[in-house]
Amino acid sequence: MKYEFNTEKTYDIIAVGRACIDLNATEFNRPMEETMTFSKYVGGSPANIAIGSSKLGLKAGFIGKISDDQHGRFIEQYMRGVGIDTSNMVVDKAGHKTGLAFTEIKSPEECSILMYRQDVADLYLAPEEVNEEYIKQAKILLVSGTALSKSPSREAVLKAVSLAKRNDVKVVFELDYRPYSWNSPEETAVYCSLVAEQADVVIGTRDEYDVMESKEGGKNEDTISYLFNHSPELVVIKHGVEGSYAYTKSGETFRGRAYKTNVLKTFGAGDSYASAFLYALISGKEIETALKYGGASASIVVSKHSSSEAMPTVEEIEQLIAEGSYIEVGVTN
Numbered sequence: 228m229k230y231e232f233n234t235e236k237t238y239d240i241i242a243v244g245r246a247c248i249d250l251n252a253t254e255f256n257r258p259m260e261e262t263m264t265f266s267k268y269v270g271g272s273p274a275n276i277a278i279g280s281s282k283l284g285l286k287a288g289f290i291g292k293i294s295d296d297q298h299g300r301f302i303e304q305y306m307r308g309v310g311i312d313t314s315n316m317v318v319d320k321a322g323h324k325t326g327l328a329f330t331e332i333k334s335p336e337e338c339s340i341l342m343y344r345q346d347v348a349d350l351y352l353a354p355e356e357v358n359e360e361y362i363k364q365a366k367i368l369l370v371s372g373t374a375l376s377k378s379p380s381r382e383a384v385l386k387a388v389s390l391a392k393r394n395d396v397k398v399v400f401e402l403d404y405r406p407y408s409w410n411s412p413e414e415t416a417v418y419c420s421l422v423a424e425q426a427d428v429v430i431g432t433r434d435e436y437d438v439m440e441s442k443e444g445g446k447n448e449d450t451i452s453y454l455f456n457h458s459p460e461l462v463v464i465k466h467g468v469e470g471s472y473a474y475t476k477s478g479e480t481f482r483g484r485a486y487k488t489n490v491l492k493t494f495g496a497g498d499s500y501a502s503a504f505l506y507a508l509i510s511g512k513e514i515e516t517a518l519k520y521g522g523a524s525a526s527i528v529v530s531k532h533s534s535s536e537a538m539p540t541v542e543e544i545e546q547l548i549a550e551g552s553y554i555e556v557g558v559t560n
């Protein structure tokens with residue numbers, strides 16, 4: 228089964244939310260306290276998804292606020308350099324800084340991210356900085372849940388969603404739950420469910436849906452019966468190495484598998500998955516095939532050092548799919 232988009236649009240995907248900096252430990256198997264060296268990359272889930280999409284050949288744009296300093300300029304130049312339209316990236320004039328993510332790579336199973344996100348520029352994106360003429364040119368508006376965590380970014384994103392819906396632009400909501408960005412899980416549930424109910428496609432991990440639904444140990448069947456009572460037509464639920472499921476409103480279920488790889492770190496999996504899954508859908512591939520693209524792309528990124536720079540090419544993804552070396556596990560559904 229395929230998922231249809233309005234083909235008359237200039238941009239394949241416009242992402243909204245944070246574009247930040249990742250400082251990834253270059254010393255592996257070591258706790259942060261003992262780590263002395265880091266490599267700098269552009270980061271932030273929606274920026275990573277835009278970068279991954281652009282690298283796969285999609286025409287991507289970005290809406291977000293960046294700091295008026297060297298970090299902000301680095302982000303804009305890097306994103307422009309990989310082919311993303313940055314004309315709707317706004318420079319913060321109130322002195323807010325770029326968010327930083329320091330990553331600790333203790334082992335392939337034990338990675339964590341230490342975030343510096345106090346008063347960050349991306350959460351100051353204001354509704355008046357979201358432009359209808361721009362959004363209406365996209366097939367997809369990709370919304371990151373973290374952008375809903377604080378005002379005025381929250382209102383800017385709600386406006387973007389409403390403009391997308393008015394202009395035949397598919398809203399893809401990536402739950403992207405980062406607990407430190409929110410006041411409480413209850414607040415997360417309120418705003419994430421508000422946007423998920425209006426979205427056309429929702430993507431998240433089982434744990435992220437649990438936060439949105441204010442429950443523990445939730446079942447995929449309950450999630451889809453809730454969301455299919457609202458706007459969503461396609462719901463993707465990820466289960467880490469156990470793979471993922473895509474559910475359609477018309478009642479079909481597809482399973483995606485994870486591919487064997489030499490894992491260096493686990494972060495970046497979700498962003499690379501989303502960019503390749505959406506690339507495949509936009510390219511007119513079957514949903515089942517799109518799940519393969521997502522899983523293969525993620526397995527490449529977890530074997531590499533960064534989340535953004537490591538985003539694969541179509542050829543790399545297709546080679547991995549052709550090899551068909553899946554991780555053999557049952558899936559908890």
Ligand SMILES: Nc1ncnc2c1ncn2[C@@H]1O[C@H](COP(=O)(O)OP(=O)(O)OP(=O)(O)O)[C@@H](O)[C@H]1O
Pocket residue numbers: 431432465466467468469470471484485486487488490493494495496497498500521522523525526529
């Ligand atoms: N260790 C792994 N080895 C191979 N593939 C993986 C691994 N971990 C995750 N993946 C792939 O990445 C996909 C997304 O991973 P996951 O469900 O952990 O999402 P996520 O939590 O959003 O990722 P992130 O860690 O970036 O936040 C999985 O469906 C799977 O295909």
Ligand SMILES: O=C(O)C[C@@H](O)[C@H](O)C(=O)CO
Pocket residue numbers: 247249269270271272273275328340494495496497498533534535
């Ligand atoms: O999303 C972030 O803010 C940090 C990311 O850039 C980081 O690489 C990651 O967590 C990817 O999932």
